[in-house]
Amino acid sequence: MGTSKLTKTVAAELAPRAITFIEWDADLPGFGLRVTPNGAKAWIIEYRAGGGGRRAPSRRMTLGPLATLTAEKARGAAKDLLAAARLGADPAKDRQSARAAPTVGELSKIFLKPETKVDRKASTLALYDLYFRVHILPALGSKRVQDVTDADVVKLHRDVGVEKPVTANRLIKVLSGFFSWAITDQKIRMDNPAKGIDLFREEGRERYLTxxxxxxxxxxxxxxxxxxxxxxxxxxxxxxxxxxxxxxxxxxxxxxxxxxxxxxxxxxxxxxxxxxxxxxxxxxxxxxxxxxxxxxxxxxxxxxxxxxxxxxxxxxxxxxxxxxxxxxxxxxxxxxxxxxxxxxxxxxxxxxxxxxxxxxxxxxxxxxxxxxxxxxxxxxxxxxxxxxxxxxxxDNDPLRRASERIAIEIAAAMGEPPRPAADVRSIGRRK
Known part of the structure; x- marks a missing residue:
């Protein structure tokens, strides 16, 4: 193992050896470059979990290969992660948990089971299943649940809303319920990305037959x-x-x-x-x-x-x-x-x-x-x-009586001849 200022040039000039070795950075403790005998190079960090201390377990985490991660970006990422580790975080464990976290598609299979919510009606479950199959899974199914952002949900809402604004609004309600359940029942640490989304205006669809x-x-x-x-x-x-x-x-x-x-x-x-x-x-x-x-x-x-x-x-x-x-x-x-x-x-x-x-x-x-x-x-x-x-x-009868009482008093003050309410309505029907 050696130490040097890990710049782009230094990293490129490090030659492979008979065994794997790590070149540590002289300026940022815990930041290094691993080099294997076949010449593969990758940026790493090493830290003690739980805020440090001799009894804390030592962790080593790979940030990414030199071929795709520049020295400058690797140093910035290492600096942030090492600082978080000193404050008690465990970046390696967090990454492992994130990789094991379920996707929206995987977790939806549990969410849509009848026994997940015993008070949910079969017709409601069938509708939810349709929303997931047709709209939600094609857009978000492969994403890990905690990786879904507000922007992802907004895009889905807007895309569906171009032709089906009412359906788009229903999707937001279903997704909000799904993420609330994931947070509460599945203990997934995240904020609900479907909360606070501006919905499309819905025109009243009630129609009454004459x-x-x-x-x-x-x-x-x-x-x-x-x-x-x-x-x-x-x-x-x-x-x-x-x-x-x-x-x-x-x-x-x-x-x-x-x-x-x-x-x-x-x-x-x-x-x-x-x-x-x-x-x-x-x-x-x-x-x-x-x-x-x-x-x-x-x-x-x-x-x-x-x-x-x-x-x-x-x-x-x-x-x-x-x-x-x-x-x-x-x-x-x-x-x-x-x-x-x-x-x-x-x-x-x-x-x-x-x-x-x-x-x-x-x-x-x-x-x-x-x-x-x-x-x-x-x-x-x-x-x-x-x-x-x-x-x-x-239910306009009380309003009609109030309106007629006001109008009668106004008509009387104006000297207009009084006309019974029934006569007024009959005139309207004749017209």
Whole structure:
């Protein structure tokens, strides 16, 4: 072993020997260059862990080869690491731990296991799995969890948000939960890089059907059950497999029609109806008892129209809305209502209407009837009052009464003839 000022020139001129040797730097104790018999040269540091002391274990750590790390950069890195070691750090052990740390892809396999969070619903888990497979893993899967930075998360958010801003916002929420879990449960020392990310502005997607639109939907539903919905065919285009005119009609089965009616009469969520089992139906007391809704166990009130639908439905399996496997040993619930719903929306000229908008419509009718937001929230099974608050603008009767009282007093002061509120509304309807 020798000592000298390890400059670029000195490092280049060190010749290999019969055995490996280390040339230590004369100015920075603990910084050296290792040279092997075959001429390979690498920068190293040597220190005592735990802040030093004779009883502290001696560590040796390779910084990098001379071929890719200049003398100047190696000296700067060595200076920082040796200073940290004197303050109690252990750079070699930290590097070893970092190399053994899991990647986002590896840790996500544990995070997405059903037993990781016993209160997480299967539908939520399926959505998380989709987000990881399609968006998160391609961008961050190979990175060690603690190496993911705020900039990495922001880039993912912005890239996805170009076409899907809502999905991009949901990804941030999922990632924030993932990193929080990694920090708390997996004891990974890091800050959550998904916290504090500016989200895209989301426009409200609630849509409420008017009375006229509800009438069109009802007409289309009855037509679909009886004569069937006509196919809209472009007769200017020739099709080898086009149906004959008399066969260009599609009927909706009674279970799909029942599901759609139940959705709007009860305000239930789609999965709550499609996964509903007959054992959870109490026709005598007029209740549905849901074991596992989005907000946990909850009852759903059955009004007269909903009760009639359930009374008329045949029981051919354990699920109320029978699917293709109804009655089979491994019976599965119906997956969706996409085809019948798409046909109904097209026939009723309700472009863009989502099935979930039936739930919004149910709530909006209640709000417009001045039933009170707390009651509506309980009917819909909302866990938090804030969720129901989005219907507050529809509950306008108190505001209307206040507005009319103010206007009557102003009109009286102006000498205007008084006009009953009913007359004012009738004028608006005539217009």
């Amino acid at each position: 009375s006229e639109e509800l009438s069109r939907l009802g007409d289309a539903l009855r037509e679909a059950e009886t004569t069937g919905l006509p196919h809209l065919v472009d007769d200017t285009k020739k099709s080898k497999h086009a149906r004959k005119p008399e066969n260009r009609f599609t009927k909706i089965d009674q279970f799909a029609a029942a599901a759609i009616r139940l959705l709007i009469f009860t305000g239930a969520r789609l999965r709550e109806i499609l996964h509903l089992e007959w054992r959870n139906v109490d026709l005598e007391r007029g209740l549905l008892f849901l074991d596992d809704s989005k907000t946990g166990r909850k009852p759903i009130i059955l009004n007269a129209p909903a009760l009639q639908i359930l009374t008329d439905l045949p029981r051919i399996g354990k699920y109320v809305i029978a699917g293709q496997s109804a009655g089979a040993k491994d019976e599965q619930p119906r997956a969706d209502l996409q085809r019948p719903w798409g046909a109904l929306v097209k026939r009723a000229a309700l472009g863009g209407l989502r099935i979930h908008d039936l739930r919004h419509t149910h709530a909006s009718v209640g709000a417009g009837a001045n039933l009170g937001l707390p009651i509506i929230g309980r009917l819909l099974g909302h866990r938090h009052p804030d969720t129901t608050a989005k219907y507050a603008h529809l």
